[in-house]
Amino acid sequence: MSTAQSTTNQVPSSLARSLSGLWSGLKELAELIWSSPTAVIGLTIVLAWVFVAIFAPVISAHTPLEQDYKNVNKGPSPTHILGTDQLGRDVWARVAFGARTILSLGPISVFVAFLVGLALGLPAGYYRGWVDEVVMRVLDSLMAFPTILLYMIIISALGASPINVVIAIAIGGAPGIARLVRALTMDIRTREYVAAAKLRGDNDLIIMLREILPNCRGPLIVDFLLRIGYAAFYIGTLGFLGLGLPPPTPDWGGMVQEGHSRMTANIWPVLSATLAIVTLVIGLNLFADGVREESMRYQ
Amino acid sequence: MARYIVRRLMTMLLTMVIVSMLVFAIVEIAPGNVARNILGAYATPEQEASMSMQLGLTRPVAIRYISWLCGSDWQASPEINLPLTETVSKQGLVEKSQQWWAIKPNGDLAQWEMKDGQMYAFIRQPDGTTLEVLDDNVWKVDASGQEYFWGVDTGNRAAKWIRGQGGVEYQLDYSGWVQKNDAPAEYIPLNKGLLRGEAGMSLRYNTPVADVIQRRILNSVILASLAMLFSIPIAVALGLLAGLNEGKLVDRLISMGGLITAGSPDFATGILLIMVFALWLKLLPGAAVFTSENAVLKDPHLLILPVLTASLVEIGYILRITRSSVVEVMNSAYVRTAILKGLSYQQVVMRHVLRNAMMAPITVIMLHINWFIGGLVVVESVFGYPGLGNFILNAALYKDVYSIEAGAMVLIVLAVGTQLVADVIYSLINPRIRYS
Numbered sequence: 001m002s003t004a005q006s007t008t009n010q011v012p013s014s015l016a017r018s019l020s021g022l023w024s025g026l027k028e029l030a031e032l033i034w035s036s037p038t039a040v041i042g043l044t045i046v047l048a049w050v051f052v053a054i055f056a057p058v059i060s061a062h063t064p065l066e067q068d069y070k071n072v073n074k075g076p077s078p079t080h081i082l083g084t085d086q087l088g089r090d091v092w093a094r095v096a097f098g099a100r101t102i103l104s105l106g107p108i109s110v111f112v113a114f115l116v117g118l119a120l121g122l123p124a125g126y127y128r129g130w131v132d133e134v135v136m137r138v139l140d141s142l143m144a145f146p147t148i149l150l151y152m153i154i155i156s157a158l159g160a161s162p163i164n165v166v167i168a169i170a171i172g173g174a175p176g177i178a179r180l181v182r183a184l185t186m187d188i189r190t191r192e193y194v195a196a197a198k199l200r201g202d203n204d205l206i207i208m209l210r211e212i213l214p215n216c217r218g219p220l221i222v223d224f225l226l227r228i229g230y231a232a233f234y235i236g237t238l239g240f241l242g243l244g245l246p247p248p249t250p251d252w253g254g255m256v257q258e259g260h261s262r263m264t265a266n267i268w269p270v271l272s273a274t275l276a277i278v279t280l281v282i283g284l285n286l287f288a289d290g291v292r293e294e295s296m297r298y299q
Numbered sequence: 300m301a302r303y304i305v306r307r308l309m310t311m312l313l314t315m316v317i318v319s320m321l322v323f324a325i326v327e328i329a330p331g332n333v334a335r336n337i338l339g340a341y342a343t344p345e346q347e348a349s350m351s352m353q354l355g356l357t358r359p360v361a362i363r364y365i366s367w368l369c370g371s372d373w374q375a376s377p378e379i380n381l382p383l384t385e386t387v388s389k390q391g392l393v394e395k396s397q398q399w400w401a402i403k404p405n406g407d408l409a410q411w412e413m414k415d416g417q418m419y420a421f422i423r424q425p426d427g428t429t430l431e432v433l434d435d436n437v438w439k440v441d442a443s444g445q446e447y448f449w450g451v452d453t454g455n456r457a458a459k460w461i462r463g464q465g466g467v468e469y470q471l472d473y474s475g476w477v478q479k480n481d482a483p484a485e486y487i488p489l490n491k492g493l494l495r496g497e498a499g500m501s502l503r504y505n506t507p508v509a510d511v512i513q514r515r516i517l518n519s520v521i522l523a524s525l526a527m528l529f530s531i532p533i534a535v536a537l538g539l540l541a542g543l544n545e546g547k548l549v550d551r552l553i554s555m556g557g558l559i560t561a562g563s564p565d566f567a568t569g570i571l572l573i574m575v576f577a578l579w580l581k582l583l584p585g586a587a588v589f590t591s592e593n594a595v596l597k598d599p600h601l602l603i604l605p606v607l608t609a610s611l612v613e614i615g616y617i618l619r620i621t622r623s624s625v626v627e628v629m630n631s632a633y634v635r636t637a638i639l640k641g642l643s644y645q646q647v648v649m650r651h652v653l654r655n656a657m658m659a660p661i662t663v664i665m666l667h668i669n670w671f672i673g674g675l676v677v678v679e680s681v682f683g684y685p686g687l688g689n690f691i692l693n694a695a696l697y698k699d700v701y702s703i704e705a706g707a708m709v710l711i712v713l714a715v716g717t718q719l720v721a722d723v724i725y726s727l728i729n730p731r732i733r734y735s
Contacts, residue, residue, distance in 0.1 A: 141317035144715050145707075148673035149691065153325050153707055223584035233564050237677055240566040242696055253566070260570055260681075263578060271574065274567045278559075285562040 029221075032294050039290025044119055045283025049276075053099035060078060062179055064097040083268035091269045095276050097250040102280065106231040107167035110224060116170055117177025117218035122208045124178065125185025131283060134184070136215055139175035147172050148241075151234060155243040166236060169231050184216040202263040216272045224263075229284035236277040252277045303721060311715055318715075319493075322707050323364050326700050346476065349469040353456065355488040367704065369497070370492030372399070375457030378449040383457075383489065384408065388427055397507060398423075399455045399489040411437075411450035413460045415482040418448060438462055458483035480507070493708060499701030503694070508705045512690065517708060519686035523675055525602065526609035534614040535660065538621025542656070543648065544625050554622060561615030565674045569608040569681035576604060603680045612674055616667060617660055624659035628652050661728065665721040672714050 033039045050060065061079070072088040074080065080229050082091035120139065124132040142150070154168040188194065189212060239245040239253020247254065255273035263270055308475070324653040342350070350358055355366070368375065372383045386408070388396055400408035402424060408423035411434065420434035438446040446462035451673055454470075460483045468482030491497035498508040541553040560568065576583045628634060629652060637647045677690030687710055694702035 096558045100308050137313065138317060141314050141321060144314050144318050144669075144711055145321075146673035146676070146710065146714055148676050149707055149710055152676070152692060152695045153322065153703055156698060156703060157325050229562075233562075237566055240564075241677065241680055241692055256566065256570060260573075263570075263574065267574065267578065270570060274570050278563045278567045278571075281564060282559060282562045285558065289558075 010245050011285055016196050029291075032291060033287075038286050039294065042283045042286025042288070042290055045279055046287055047213075049099050049280050049283065050103060052096050052105045056093075056096040056100055060090065060093035060096045062093040064089060064094045065248055075266070081270050083266065084264070085255070085269040087263060089270070091255075091272050094250040094255060094269070095252070095272050098252045098255065098276065099280075101162075101245060101249060101276075102232055102235050105165060105235055106228050109166040110173065110227045110231050110234075112166055112170040112185065113173030113227065114177055114220075114224065116174035118213070119179055120174065121178035121181025122185055122212065126189055126204065126208055126212065128186070132134040135178070136182070140176055142171070142175045143179075145172075146198035147234070148237060151238055152241070152243060155238065160243055162249075165235060165244060168238075169234060172234075173231070177223065177227075180219065181216060184219060185212050188212045188215050218295060222288065222295055225284075225288035225291055229281055229288055230237035231283050232277070232284055236281070300726070303726065307719055307722060308733055311719055314715065315712065318711055319368060320364065322704055322711075323367060324458060326704050326707075327360075327363070335492075345467070346469040349482075350469065353454070353468065353488070354457075355486055358487075366488075366490070368493050370490055370495055370497070371487050372489050373493065374488045375449075377490060378459070378487070379448070379451065379457060383451065384602055385489075385491070386423070397455065399451055401451045408454050409451070411448070411451055411458075411460075413483075415481065416463055417449075417576075418460070421453065440693075447484075452486075454482060455489050456483075457484040457487040457489055461714045489502075493705060498705030498708075501694075501699055501702045503697050503699040503702065508702050511702075512687065512705060514710060515685060515687045515690045516713075518684065519675060519679070519688060522605055522609065522679070522686055523603070524615060524682060525606045525674070526675075527671075529606060530610035530613040531617060531664075533610075534617035535621050537614070537659070538618035538654070539625055539648075539656075541618065542622040542625025542629065543652075545629070548682075550622070553618065557615040557618045557622070559615065560703065561619060563612070564607060565612055565677040566681050568611050569604070569678055572604055572608055573681075589639075605678050605684050607680045608681065609671075613667075613671060616670075618666060620663045621656065621660045625652060625656040627659075628656045656729075661721075661725055665718060665725060668717050668721065669714050672710065676710075 033043060055216055057063075067088040069088050071077070071080065071084050072086060075083045077083070080090050082095065082117050085091055085094070086224065120135050124135040150172050151168045154171060158164040158167065185208075194207060194211050202210070235244065235251075236253040239251045239255075240257045241253075242257055244253050245251045247258075252273040255269050256277075259266065259270040259273070337509055355363065355371075358366075362374075372385075376383050379401055381403065384400055384402055386398050386400065388398070397709065398410075400410060403409050410421045410423075410429070412419050412421070417433065417435045418437050420432050420437075421429040422432060423429055437448050437450070439448060440446055444598070445464075448460050448462075450458060450460070452458040460481075464484065468479045470477045470479065490499055496509055499509060500506065501508050504511065537553050537557070541550040541557075544550045622687060634647060637651050638644075642650070672688075675686070676692060679686040679689040680686070680692050691703060691706035691710065693699075694706055
């Protein structure tokens with residue numbers, strides 16, 4: 001009876017505690033963002049694009065694939081507010097749906113990169129020794145590649161598809177993340193609470209995930225935000241190089257690629273997509289920079 | 300210092316070995332087989348199998364890796380039991396044709412072909428043509444009594460023919476598929492390997508990769524050095540100006556400008572510059588006007604936009620670093636002391652701020668080299684600039700594996716090498732650095 005009671009008491013309280021922890025964490029982040037004008041401006045730009053992405057079907061009168069054969073390569077008009085491209089597709093619809101592409105692939109690929117980076121960096125920093133040596137050698141070699149070159153050869157080998165873009169960006173980003181995680185882990189593993197956890201008999205995996213990882217979160221969150229900006233940058237660039245998403249998919253980089261040889265005839269698809277990617281990437285950068293500067297001030 | 304450089308060289312060597320394995324692994328072992336990429340979707344399984352064998356793709360991965368890096372002639376030579384050599388003859392102005400031969404004991408250069416179960420040798424004549432002679436007493440007998448012969452075939456491969464068991468060989472010609480009987484049972488494609496300056500044949504152009512790549516490297520180096528020469532002074536000046544006026548309007552404007560140019564993807568910057576200068580102002584030529592590989596130096600005004608694009612990104616980046624570094628130094632105790640002891644503002648800036656504030660940008664420019672080189676690849680593709688980056692991109696788009704591998708390796712060697720040089724220069728400039 002008494003044991004049953006104590007467990008029923010424990011479950012809600014621990015749930016409540018972690019919820020309130022999450023809540024205070026979010027509140028802290030919100031305050032941090034709010035205190036930096038740079039971050040607020042960046043976040044506003046990004047949220048505007050998120051809004052466009054979510055409500056793409058509502059705010060554009062056309063679908064990104066439908067072709068208006070009578071109006072090919074036209075400038076802005078009441079029916080097509082940003083004009084049409086070489087196949088008569090509505091540019092605004094393609095920009096709006098393209099926001100979905102880049103805003104979903106970016107965070108997903110950074111998330112995958114973080115999973116890989118954590119899986120390599122935590123043990124390397126925690127165990128040191130030959131594990132560390134081997135992992136770091138390989139990662140250093142990956143970092144010797146100019147990033148775009150690495151993406152180019154990976155996508156050329158695997159083929160152009162959303163999944164392969166995610167894989168390429170994850171492979172390209174993981175070494176940097178792993179190095180950061182390793183450095184943080186090497187610092188944190190000497191702390192008393194890690195020694196306490198060892199004494200308690202926790203196994204290494206539990207220590208890494210429950211003691212070390214949560215205490216790395218500050219720098220990791222900032223890094224995550226920065227990397228979403230890079231990911232958007234590279235997804236756009238890969239699209240432009242013809243290594244992004246295969247053609248009919250609305251993709252900003254791809255729009256610039258398709259249109260830039262016809263710029264003298266019709267500037268609208270290229271101009272719209274270019275400005276879209278520039279504003280989004282700068283918004284993401286401002287946001288991440290603002291958060292980073294503000295969090296450094298705290299320390 | 301010397302020890303430091305040697306140690307750096309050793310780590311660089313190890314890194315490059317791993318890099319070469321990674322490049323090879325990604326390009327050749329990745330799903331989607333090389334023969335398929337060359338042949339396209341319409342080849343039959345027999346044609347694909349024959350092609351894989353002719354390209355040596357059926358050999359073990361480790362051996363293929365070593366052949367790619369160090370060549371395969373020394374592997375084939377003991378099988379043939381004759382030394383091998385390569386001749387290069389010029390066809391037309393640029394196109395070279397490379398031919399592998401076995402050197403017979405009497406000094407003749409020979410290639411072989413089996414016809415109707417008999418071996419014919421092609422003996423190279425002084426004028427470059429070949430003389431076909433019957434050469435049917437070359438057969439050897441193996442343990443199971445089968446007659447076989449290892450020689451060099453007419454397609455630059457060491458080949459093993461088995462008497463009476465000619466296979467069928469499919470070759471992709473300009474006109475389509477050519478089917479040949481009496482084909483060898485085993486091939487070792489002959490090449491000298493990347494380290495000996497031969498990076499294989501471009502599958503797309505059917506010319507040696509090494510020949511195409513040299514010109515491209517030079518073009519890229521021109522673009523990169525011009526961009527660096529142009530951007531560093533401007534960026535440092537702007538960064539200094541902003542940093543000394545922290546918080547004022549000048550600072551705000553410069554910082555904002557830097558953020559925008561540094562943050563924008565290179566291709567977007569390039570496209571916007573083309574729109575402004577080529578389409579609206581009609582001052583400069585836009586994209587894809589380099590008519591030949593050598594046009595770079597003939598029409599310097601074609602270089603303006605690519606250099607400007609590559610510079611803008613770099614300027615934004617370097618100026619931001621310089622600015623924050625200047626701000627930091629301006630707030631330091633030694634600058635305060637210098638002001639308090641009565642030095643003029645100019646003297647403080649020249650003597651104390653500038654030198655100390657330059658350390659951070661130099662470090663970061665060094666760390667930034669890979670990023671810069673990546674940006675160049677994109678800039679080259681925006682303008683159709685005939686550089687190394689554009690070469691690799693086209694190779695990647697057409698799955699021209701040997702070109703991708705060679706281009707990637709050269710680019711990484713350039714990147715890592717520049718990094719090393721920068722490291723050494725940095726350790727000379729900054730006396731505080733320790734070599735540990």
